[in-house]
Amino acid sequence: MSETESAELERFRNETRAWLEANCPPEMRKPATSDADVFWGGRNAKFSSEPQRIWFERMRDKGWTVPDWPKEYGGGGLSAAEHKVLRAEMARIGARPPLSSFGIWMLGPALLKYGNDAQKKEHLPKIAAGEIRWCQGYSEPNAGSDLASLQTRAESDGDDFIINGQKIWTSYANYADWIFCLVRTDPTAKKHDGISFILFDMTSKGVSTKPILLISGYSPFCETFFDNVRVPKSHVVGTVNRGWDVAKYLLQHERAMISGMGERGVGRPLGQIAADSVGTDGQGRLDDAMLRGQIARFDVDEAALAACAERAVDLAKAGQAHPAFSSAMKYYGTELNKRRYEILMSAGGVDALEWESERSKQGARPRAWLRTKANSIEGGTSEVMLGIVAKRILDLPGA
Amino acid sequence: MALVLTEEQSMLRDSARALISDKAPVSHLRHLRDSKDPIGFSKEFWHSFAEMGFAGLLVPEEFGGSGLGYVEAGVVMEEIGRTLMPSPFLATSVVAASALNRGGNAAQKSEYLPKIASGSLLATLAIDEGAKHRPLQTSLQAVRAGNGFKLSGAKALVVDGHVADLLIVAARTAGSAGEREWLTLFLVDPKAKGVAIERTIMVDAHNSARIEFANVEVNADSVLGEIDQGSALLDGVLDIGRGAVASEMVGLSDEVFHRTVEYLKSRKQFGKLIGEFQALQHRAAELYVDIEITRAAVMKALQALDADVAKATSAVAVAKARAGTTATRAVQEGVQMHGGMGMTDQFDIGFFMKRARVCEELFGDANYHTEQLARARGY
Numbered sequence A: 001m002s003e004t005e006s007a008e009l010e011r012f013r014n015e016t017r018a019w020l021e022a023n024c025p026p027e028m029r030k031p032a033t034s035d036a037d038v039f040w041g042g043r044n045a046k047f048s049s050e051p052q053r054i055w056f057e058r059m060r061d062k063g064w065t066v067p068d069w070p071k072e073y074g075g076g077g078l079s080a081a082e083h084k085v086l087r088a089e090m091a092r093i094g095a096r097p098p099l100s101s102f103g104i105w106m107l108g109p110a111l112l113k114y115g116n117d118a119q120k121k122e123h124l125p126k127i128a129a130g131e132i133r134w135c136q137g138y139s140e141p142n143a144g145s146d147l148a149s150l151q152t153r154a155e156s157d158g159d160d161f162i163i164n165g166q167k168i169w170t171s172y173a174n175y176a177d178w179i180f181c182l183v184r185t186d187p188t189a190k191k192h193d194g195i196s197f198i199l200f201d202m203t204s205k206g207v208s209t210k211p212i213l214l215i216s217g218y219s220p221f222c223e224t225f226f227d228n229v230r231v232p233k234s235h236v237v238g239t240v241n242r243g244w245d246v247a248k249y250l251l252q253h254e255r256a257m258i259s260g261m262g263e264r265g266v267g268r269p270l271g272q273i274a275a276d277s278v279g280t281d282g283q284g285r286l287d288d289a290m291l292r293g294q295i296a297r298f299d300v301d302e303a304a305l306a307a308c309a310e311r312a313v314d315l316a317k318a319g320q321a322h323p324a325f326s327s328a329m330k331y332y333g334t335e336l337n338k339r340r341y342e343i344l345m346s347a348g349g350v351d352a353l354e355w356e357s358e359r360s361k362q363g364a365r366p367r368a369w370l371r372t373k374a375n376s377i378e379g380g381t382s383e384v385m386l387g388i389v390a391k392r393i394l395d396l397p398g399a
Numbered sequence B: 001m002a003l004v005l006t007e008e009q010s011m012l013r014d015s016a017r018a019l020i021s022d023k024a025p026v027s028h029l030r031h032l033r034d035s036k037d038p039i040g041f042s043k044e045f046w047h048s049f050a051e052m053g054f055a056g057l058l059v060p061e062e063f064g065g066s067g068l069g070y071v072e073a074g075v076v077m078e079e080i081g082r083t084l085m086p087s088p089f090l091a092t093s094v095v096a097a098s099a100l101n102r103g104g105n106a107a108q109k110s111e112y113l114p115k116i117a118s119g120s121l122l123a124t125l126a127i128d129e130g131a132k133h134r135p136l137q138t139s140l141q142a143v144r145a146g147n148g149f150k151l152s153g154a155k156a157l158v159v160d161g162h163v164a165d166l167l168i169v170a171a172r173t174a175g176s177a178g179e180r181e182w183l184t185l186f187l188v189d190p191k192a193k194g195v196a197i198e199r200t201i202m203v204d205a206h207n208s209a210r211i212e213f214a215n216v217e218v219n220a221d222s223v224l225g226e227i228d229q230g231s232a233l234l235d236g237v238l239d240i241g242r243g244a245v246a247s248e249m250v251g252l253s254d255e256v257f258h259r260t261v262e263y264l265k266s267r268k269q270f271g272k273l274i275g276e277f278q279a280l281q282h283r284a285a286e287l288y289v290d291i292e293i294t295r296a297a298v299m300k301a302l303q304a305l306d307a308d309v310a311k312a313t314s315a316v317a318v319a320k321a322r323a324g325t326t327a328t329r330a331v332q333e334g335v336q337m338h339g340g341m342g343m344t345d346q347f348d349i350g351f352f353m354k355r356a357r358v359c360e361e362l363f364g365d366a367n368y369h370t371e372q373l374a375r376a377r378g379y
């Protein structure tokens, strides 16, 4: 980096810091306490609080819901280095993301790479502005880890496709406005070669959803049914029958996102949370030596993973990243997040078992603990991630 | 700062790798061990290493060095880890050079640093006394005597202690073991009266010594840094050493890993390449992930050291702790996946296992550094 560049970057840092200090409401400087506290956008979106609205609107107006997307699509147009500075400055004050969205994490990057002009102009600004909420129609009852064996059919009918079939585990399908969906457009081709990636409105005739209850007691996902849903062919992203390329590229982004789900932690260091319930000895150490050791090992691994996440972004920007590296990160990040919650449950002891009391905020901790068990399943299981690392990065035979 | 090597750093890595892999592959260590080499490393090679500027890598340019940083030192250590080359680089060029550069007065710097840069002076830090690395437990005594001090006590695991021309000795000028106060560093001539050096060939066939000090007289000029207030200097120097050893462990882990993956791709059992068995694939993949995460943590620590040594403590603790668990895992998986071959002396993999064990103890093991992090975070 030249001296003028680093001076520019310092200036950007100072401006950003001042802007965040002035514009991020104090309530938005801690992690969301529940899913209801997260802003997902969409046609029917409601803000759960005034600070949430203010924070979202201010960030949106700067293009910072998607800081590194081009300005013409509602992004902030930041360079890699500026984006890193913004992330660091947000982390410094604990600012939460103003908008959570499958559009930002998954569809957007895929559209930027594979979408045509019309598709980008149509969808990206609405994602950036939180106007349309998306869901992901990949998994089916008989196509989980083996996603490419999916059976949902799309048959040609003039300028349209007619879609029939069933998806499952579709997160927030009952709240989403649009779906990005994998469908089989050529049933005679080899399984990876007959798939297309298509977009449609969830209010289209023939789409229905049925929520599924999770072990956490929440029901954030659905069975999704398609009964003769008519979708224009122009809604296919990329080439017909080449949807697997788009799907895989999108999964890289999804995995990178899931690996970082625990990144902002739970607001306070685990050691302190544990000290509140377990107590400390005369020297101020946690009064449970084994738990203390577990937490310390966790903290070492968490800090190391954070460095690796930072490096993964830097490698990608430098064009040195292995495309399958997000699978490595997804594997480790999700296993680590599960460890975090096992520790939290152990630290909380009996107090962490209450499920329906006011005191426990309706069982916030045990429900969050149970939710993390999905981290190593959703977006591709840990075993599948290890398989991808073995095959694509290590080039092991027959994997 | 991006957590990737710059172009210059990549070039440094390439030239270090080319030189080391050519002149000092693992067979070089094997030869030194089997021939019971009296000094345990190649002086000749050390001189060519110095000629290429490596010995003075951390020495400021005004003293004849290259004035590079800890990231660059780490780059070289990682390459050393790949072939396990025994050399004075760690003790002299990283640890002692940092101690002299950070703590030395003008006279001490101009006397020693140019010699370190030229490769003509070997120096080392004598810190550990007990079985485990516990710097605050230092009890080697320095009592005032006339214009100077008399040192009494014993040190262990003094890297290159049997060949060093200069010892940097951590001593207690007052107080008692366990206290942070009253530590002082001394520059001691190993030929001084009362110094008894026993070379201890370690499990990894690298160099080390136990050194006894019996009323060794040193004058006031031999104090490095401040009297009684040496712990800040010592902390910084140890953290620099830890960052360097962690880098060596990344290199070592990565090398074992690559050799193991190659073996999985060539060894057949049950009519298949053993790399086709998912049980081994997943273990190899887990190890890969572990190594990459540790590599990032170590880079982070080295960058933190370059930014401000005094503020790098937690990052270094994370790096050394991770390097310890990762290297331990890498060498064990390496031996296991080589089956019976992995157990043979003829096969190199065992050398890596032995070196990893020594690196783990050097400047604090994974448990030590995990404990440090817990204390730093106040629980």
Ligand SMILES: Cc1cc2nc3c(=O)[nH]c(=O)nc-3n(C[C@H](O)[C@H](O)[C@H](O)COP(=O)(O)OP(=O)(O)OC[C@H]3O[C@@H](n4cnc5c(N)ncnc54)[C@H](O)[C@@H]3O)c2cc1C
Binding pocket: A135, A136, A137, A138, A139, A140, A141, A143, A144, A145, A146, A168, A169, A170, A171, A172, A221, A374, A377, A378, A379, A380, A381, A382, A383, A384, A387
């Ligand atoms: C909370 C949550 C949200 C989700 N959201 C969405 C969504 O929005 N959209 C969507 O499309 N999908 C979603 N999913 C689905 C998710 O992608 C699948 O659950 C996942 O891909 C695994 O598929 P499966 O459940 O059919 O398990 P299976 O594939 O049947 O796996 C069962 C077990 O076998 C193992 N296994 C399978 N194949 C192998 C192999 N080759 N080698 C070794 N082990 C193997 C797996 O690792 C797993 O442990 C979500 C899932 C969850 C839990």
Ligand SMILES: Cc1cc2nc3c(=O)[nH]c(=O)nc-3n(C[C@H](O)[C@H](O)[C@H](O)COP(=O)(O)OP(=O)(O)OC[C@H]3O[C@@H](n4cnc5c(N)ncnc54)[C@H](O)[C@@H]3O)c2cc1C
Binding pocket: B267, B269, B270, B274, B277, B279, B280, B336, B337, B338, B339, B340, B341, B343
């Ligand atoms: C100290 C020592 C003493 C010994 N003494 C004797 C003795 O007295 N008599 C005698 O006959 N033998 C002896 N052996 C040999 C020993 O039984 C073999 O080393 C052992 O069976 C493994 O075979 P291998 O070394 O060929 O490894 P390989 O079979 O090549 O195995 C290499 C790696 O691949 C793994 N692997 C292989 N197949 C699979 C699979 N299907 N799925 C998953 N992983 C797999 C192995 O677990 C191992 O990690 C001795 C070995 C040692 C080390």
